[in-house]
Amino acid sequence: MTKPVPAFRCDLTLRELREGLESAQTTVADALGARGYPEGAMFAVRLAIEEAVVNAFRHGNLSDPKKVVFFRAAIDDARADFEVEDQGPGFDPRLIPDPTDEDNLEIPSGRGVMLIKAYMTEVEYVKPGNKLRMALVKPTSP
Amino acid sequence: MAAPSSHISIRKVDGIMRIDFVDRNILDELNIHQIGEELLKSVESETKPKVVIVFRNVEHMSSAAYGTLMKFQERVKIRDGTLRLCEMKPRVAEGFTITKLIRLFSIHETFEAAVESFN
Numbered sequence: 001m002t003k004p005v006p007a008f009r010c011d012l013t014l015r016e017l018r019e020g021l022e023s024a025q026t027t028v029a030d031a032l033g034a035r036g037y038p039e040g041a042m043f044a045v046r047l048a049i050e051e052a053v054v055n056a057f058r059h060g061n062l063s064d065p066k067k068v069v070f071f072r073a074a075i076d077d078a079r080a081d082f083e084v085e086d087q088g089p090g091f092d093p094r095l096i097p098d099p100t101d102e103d104n105l106e107i108p109s110g111r112g113v114m115l116i117k118a119y120m121t122e123v124e125y126v127k128p129g130n131k132l133r134m135a136l137v138k139p140t141s142p
Numbered sequence: 143m144a145a146p147s148s149h150i151s152i153r154k155v156d157g158i159m160r161i162d163f164v165d166r167n168i169l170d171e172l173n174i175h176q177i178g179e180e181l182l183k184s185v186e187s188e189t190k191p192k193v194v195i196v197f198r199n200v201e202h203m204s205s206a207a208y209g210t211l212m213k214f215q216e217r218v219k220i221r222d223g224t225l226r227l228c229e230m231k232p233r234v235a236e237g238f239t240i241t242k243l244i245r246l247f248s249i250h251e252t253f254e255a256a257v258e259s260f261n
Contacts, residue, residue, distance in 0.1 A: 018170065043202065043233055050204050054171060100242040108209030111241045115205055118240045 005035050007076040014069040017057045024049055024071045028082075031075045041139055044119035045080060051112035052084040052132050060086025060130055079121075081135045090128030149177045152184050158257055159184065159193045163200050168207040178210040182217055191223035194256045198229040203237055212246065224248075226256035 008031040014020025025046060032042055053069060061067035067087040074081045099110045117123050122135040151162045161184065168174060185191045195211075211227075218225045228250040230238070238244045250256040 047202065047204065054204070054206070058171075105242065105246060106212065108212040109205075111205035111208055114241060115237065 004077055007074065008035070009075075010071075010073050012071045014053065014057075014071055016065075017054065020057075020069065020071070021050065021053050024053060024073075028073055028075070028080075031073070032080060035075060035077050035138075037080070037138055041080075041136055045082075045136055048116045048120050048134055048136075049082065049084075051116050052082070052134065055112050056084050056086035056088075056132075059091075060088035062088065077138065079135055079137045081133070083131060083133050085131040088130050090130035092129055093125045148180075149173060150180050150184075157192060158260070159188070159191055160196060160253065161193060162196045162198065166199055167202040168200055168204065171204075171206050174204070174206045174210050177207075178213060181210070181214040185214075185218055185221055185223065188221055188223065191218060191221055192226075192260050193218055193223060194226045194228060194253060196229050196253055197227065197231070197234055200234050201231060203234055205241075208237070208241060208243055212243075215247065224260060226250055226259060228253050228256040 010027055010031075012020070012024055012027070014024065028045060028049060029042060032045060037045075049071075053071065056069040057063060061069065069087075070083070070085040072083040072085075093113065096113055097104050097107070097110060099105070099107060099114060104110070116132075116134060119136075120134045121137045122133070124133045125131070126133060149164055151164060153160045153162075161181070163177075165173065165177075168177065185193065215225045226248050229252060230249065235249070238247065238249065248256075248259065250259060
């Protein structure tokens with residue numbers, strides 16, 4: 001019988017997009033791998049973190065180098081929870097145009113949140129909208 | 143002969159421009175910007191280009207990459223050309239399905255099928 005791996009927690013302050021993202025991705029991939037998350041779950045988390053952190057820097061902080069992004073993760077054998085918080089004023093996610101509407105289909109941006117919702121089990125924006133909580137329940141099969 | 147490029151390789155055979163992505167992950171925004179520049183440059187002197195982008199090497203794509211592909215398709219259309227996409231791994235194809243971009247692009251299983259579709 002395999003011994004359960006203790007829960008993992010991290011709280012990172014990301015000061016720059018590329019380095020910050022790489023740091024968050026590497027940390028999370030190691031923690032997921034150690035707890036036997038299948039490849040499909042690793043892919044989903046990687047994509048969701050990518051989209052969430054890019055959105056936080058670009059749209060939340062408006063690429064202001066004085067602002068940071070807070071990244072928190074809690075991962076155990078059953079689920080992986082994440083928070084991505086920027087220092088912007090927040091936004092109402094209901095106002096994002098649906099990129100799959102026929103009228104919006106040819107707009108080249110706005111698909112990040114949609115991908116996060118598609119790949120993660122739970123997604124929630126915390127008011128005023130500058131903090132994204134998302135979670136993935138560990139699947140029982142790859 | 144493949145043209146030197148950091149993110150894509152371009153070959154032109156029998157009037158078909160074949161573009162292969164070199165990178166496994168098309169995620170990073172800076173890389174995506176460079177890929178976009180390289181793609182646009184590839185057709186800038188072409189008339190009625192027939193272009194096939196081969197995704198064989200690609201494992202991951204972010205939403206920014208979709209935007210780049212959409213802009214490229216627009217550029218190809220402006221030049222009276224045609225764009226085909228092919229050889230996507232299931233997860234990459236899934237992204238096109240989720241975002242419903244399969245309605246905007248002509249996607250094929252193989253390079254040969256993509257070429258055949260020009261006829």
